[in-house]
Amino acid sequence: MERPRRKSRPVQVGNVQIGGGAPISVQSMTTSKTHDVEASLAEIRRLAEAGADIVRVAVPRPEDADALRDIVQGSPVPIVADIHFNYQYALKAIEAGVAKVRINPGNIGKEEWEREVLLAAKEAGIPIRIGVNSGSLERDLLDKYGYPQPEALFESAMRHVEICRKHGFEDLVISVKHSDVFFMIQAYRLLAERTDYPLHLGVTESGSFSTGSIKSAIGIGALLADGIGDTIRVSLATDSVKEVEVGHQILKALRLGRPGVNIIACPTCGRLTGDLFSIVNEVEEAVKKRRFTKDLNVALMGCAVNGPGEAAGADLGVSLGRGRAHLFKRGKIVRTVPEDQIVEAVLEAIETWEEEEPAPETPA
Structure with missing residues (x-):
C-alpha cells in the first residue's frame, strides 16, 4: 500500500532535489570549525559515506565565510551555509558557490538586508531555507504569543515567505523547528495545510543520542507517516555521523528509505x-x-x-x-x-x- 504524500514544489539543492515527489533526503551539520577546511572536509566525507545527501556548515565568523569556496569545491555532497545575524556572510557564501543558504528570520535583521540575500540567491540560481527556530523567534511574536507556540513559528515563517514573494523569490524550503516535539508537529502541520513549499523536518535541540533519537523519531516519524516532509535532519548532541544513521533508520522504519x-x-x-x-x-x-x-x-x-x-x-x-x-x-x-x-x-x-x-x- 503506497503512502500518500503531500504535494510540494521541487527545489534543487546542487544535484539533490527536495520536494516535488523526490525521495526524502537526509541532512546533517558539521561540528568542525568551518574555517578549518581540512577538518571540515574530512567530516563531510564521513557524513557522505554514512549516507548524508546534503551537509550544512556554520558560518559565524569572517574566516568561516572565507573558507567556504574550498569546502564547496572539495565536498562530495551539496553544501548549505548556515547564516545567523550577519547577512554579509550569506552574500559571501553565495559568491563561494554554496548550493543553498539557510537564514534564521529571528536574527537576520532588517528587511533590506534580507532583500540583498534574496536578490543574490536569485541571480546565482540557488534556494534559501527559511529556518524558524523556537529558541530565536522574533521579539514581537514572543510578546504576542508569550511562548514559541506553533502558531508563532508558523507566523514567523509566513512573514518571511511574504518578504521573499514581494521580491520575486520563491525558491524556498521551510522549517519550523521546536524543542518540544508536540509543538513541532503542530507547527509543521500548519505549514503543510497552507503552503506547497517543501518542508525540512527536525526537532531542534533534541538532546543526547538516546533521548534525541527518540524525540526525533516521534516528531519526524509522525509527520512522515502523514505524508508531510521532504528532507530531514536529526539533531543530536553526539557525533554527526549518528544523525545520518538515525535519519536513515527513521526512513527505513517507515519504508521510505534507501534499499538496505x-x-x-x-x-x-x-x-x-x-x-x-x-x-x-x-x-x-x-x-x-x-x-x-x-x-x-x-x-x-x-x-x-x-x-x-x-x-x-x-x-x-x-x-x-x-x-x-x-x-x-x-x-x-x-x-x-x-x-x-x-x-x-x-x-x-x-x-x-x-x-x-x-x-x-x-x-x-
Whole structure:
C-alpha cells in the first residue's frame, strides 16, 4: 500500500532535489570549525559515506565565510551555509558557490538586508531555507504569543515567505523547528495545510543520542507517516555521523528509505534461548560495515513462541532453540545451524541473496 504524500514544489539543492515527489533526503551539520577546511572536509566525507545527501556548515565568523569556496569545491555532497545575524556572510557564501543558504528570520535583521540575500540567491540560481527556530523567534511574536507556540513559528515563517514573494523569490524550503516535539508537529502541520513549499523536518535541540533519537523519531516519524516532509535532519548532541544513521533508520522504519537490510529482533523475556543479544549486535554491526544495498527484512528471533512465525514472515530469519537455529528464507526452512555459526550463516545468506524463492529443505 503506497503512502500518500503531500504535494510540494521541487527545489534543487546542487544535484539533490527536495520536494516535488523526490525521495526524502537526509541532512546533517558539521561540528568542525568551518574555517578549518581540512577538518571540515574530512567530516563531510564521513557524513557522505554514512549516507548524508546534503551537509550544512556554520558560518559565524569572517574566516568561516572565507573558507567556504574550498569546502564547496572539495565536498562530495551539496553544501548549505548556515547564516545567523550577519547577512554579509550569506552574500559571501553565495559568491563561494554554496548550493543553498539557510537564514534564521529571528536574527537576520532588517528587511533590506534580507532583500540583498534574496536578490543574490536569485541571480546565482540557488534556494534559501527559511529556518524558524523556537529558541530565536522574533521579539514581537514572543510578546504576542508569550511562548514559541506553533502558531508563532508558523507566523514567523509566513512573514518571511511574504518578504521573499514581494521580491520575486520563491525558491524556498521551510522549517519550523521546536524543542518540544508536540509543538513541532503542530507547527509543521500548519505549514503543510497552507503552503506547497517543501518542508525540512527536525526537532531542534533534541538532546543526547538516546533521548534525541527518540524525540526525533516521534516528531519526524509522525509527520512522515502523514505524508508531510521532504528532507530531514536529526539533531543530536553526539557525533554527526549518528544523525545520518538515525535519519536513515527513521526512513527505513517507515519504508521510505534507501534499499538496505532491516533488522527485526524479538523483545527480551524469560523464554529467550541462547545469546540473542550478541547475535543481534554482531549482525547489525556487520550489516552497517558492509553497507548491503539489498532491500531485505532479516528477523533474529529467540524462542519458539513468536520466533518461527516472525522469522518465516521475513525475507531471511533465524529462530533460536537449544543451541541451534533454523534459518528461514521467505518462510521456508533451508538450514539448521549451530548457535555459534548463526551470525556467519545470516551474513552469508544476505551476501548470496537472490530474488528467486529458495527450495525448502527438511531440517535435520
